[in-house]
Amino acid sequence: MSSVLVINSGSSSFKYQLIDADSEQRLASGLVERIGEATGHATHDTDAGHWERSLEIPDHTAGFAVMLDAFREHGPSLDEHPPVAVGHRVVHGGARFFEPTLVTPLVLINIEDLSDLAPLHNPANAQGIKAAQKTFPDLPDVAVFDTAFHQTMPPDAYTYALDASLAERYRIRRYGFHGTSHKFVSEAAAQFLQRPLADLKQIVLHLGNGASVCAIDGGLSVDTSMGFTPLEGLVMGTRTGDIDPAVLLYLQRKTRIGVDDLDDLVNKQSGVLGLSGHKDMRDLSRAAEAGEPAARLALGVYLRRIKRYLGAYLAELGGVDVITFTAGVGENSVPVRAGALAGLERLGIEVDPDRNAAPNHGPRVISTDASPVTVLVVPTNEELEIARQTLQVVG
Structure with missing residues (x-):
């Protein structure tokens, strides 16, 4: 029974979910936080219960090791539900990314280059990708961008009435966010109706x-x-x-x-x-x-x-x-x-x-x-x- 591991990485924390690829059921979820502090904290939830643990977590790679420990100790087994890929939430894709994208070295460079547009988010998202690559070197990583859904906006919707040459030089335009949620909900609404x-x-x-x-x-x-x-x-x-x-x-x-x-x-x-x-x-x-x-x-x-x-x-x-x-x-x-x-x-x-x-x-x-x-x-x-x-x- 294959699965997808979903990672939402912040600067000092990351959330994760393991989702069954066929049934789309959530098999487990968790939070690893206070990364880099004297004492970190981790939670892990399944249908069988809730577990917490406090320990030193120096970086995101160490946080992934804590997550793997939670799967081994509390389930579900990643051997029985092997991930086929790791999906990452990335906040800003600029005008470069308009669909979910397989992470390559060049894509990762682009995500980090867009940090000027999302300094609180993209560097942290990149940290999560790098930690996943170290932890699961044989699995593909896919970046899913919050901004991608809004790339269909017409130019008169995304253009600011600012000096055009200045806006182009510094990539100033309307990008929009929460795109992953808006896409999911609009499709779910049509299906429900x-x-x-x-x-x-x-x-x-x-x-x-x-x-x-x-x-x-x-x-x-x-x-x-x-x-x-x-x-x-x-x-x-x-x-x-x-x-x-x-x-x-x-x-x-x-x-x-x-x-x-x-x-x-x-x-x-x-x-x-x-x-x-x-x-x-x-x-x-x-x-x-x-x-x-x-x-x-x-x-x-x-x-x-x-x-x-x-x-x-x-x-x-x-x-x-x-x-x-x-x-x-x-x-x-x-x-x-x-x-x-x-x-x-x-x-x-x-x-x-x-x-x-x-x-x-x-x-x-x-x-x-x-x-x-x-x-x-x-x-x-x-x-x-x-x-x-x-x-x-x-x-």
Whole structure:
């Protein structure tokens, strides 16, 4: 029974899943974290249980050894479920990579070269690939890029109104992110509705701590809210989303704040956290319901931005057949789903309050039977999508 090992590598941690190649069932998952610190930590989960271990993990290669120990001690056996390939999440593929790609020395050089565009992610993704190559020298490695799904955006969607020669020199354009999730969810929505993907105009709302919206026509991304970086677009847990760039110039002149501090401000200290002090949407919703003014304002700003993008993409698509919520907030927050679509009945979007509030963890319809637009909740599964794309490459 062959399998695919999926790796999502960060600078000091990596997540992994072992997925059966035929049934697509998750056989095991785990997290190796605090790599390079005095004491590292590892978890391993299967249907049989949950295990934890603390020990020194000096680098990613040592982390892979810890992962292999977990498979040997707690299963499933990699001899009984031999991986046919290792699939890697890579955040930024720039304009070079538009499909899952077999990792060669040249591809790895390109991934590292794109680190200028994703300095927090691509170097860490490359570390995971190198560790996998050392651990599994006989297995192919496949890179699956977050940006690849959005390579179908037309030039007028991905081009900034910036000096063209400057933009070309420094590769400045809109790339979009969360592409693996948007692809998986849009295809899962069509399958759930038993309708051809090519016939559907969809808007997918990936709402987590990071959040983005994608307009999808016939299975192809035609626009998305994140841009040159994941900062653009919706209000997020700690990110501003769209902001007048002159605000940052003004702050720099007034406070002499440095570039790194500005970057920290807009990416880590803003969003709903900066507005309310609450980073978790559950805490924010409870505080807003209790009447806390800052929380109510933050939730209002968050929901208004979603509506702004919904309206824009509805216009770009010339109408929409399906709107789908996914990711942590989108799948679990009843008030966010209700608030994001409240008042849109004239646009053919009607949410059924009972369906929206019903506890359910699978794909489901939350719109009324009379709603011209179907509203869904579809759980995302980026690891499974990476496994599928990896198998496409290795056959």
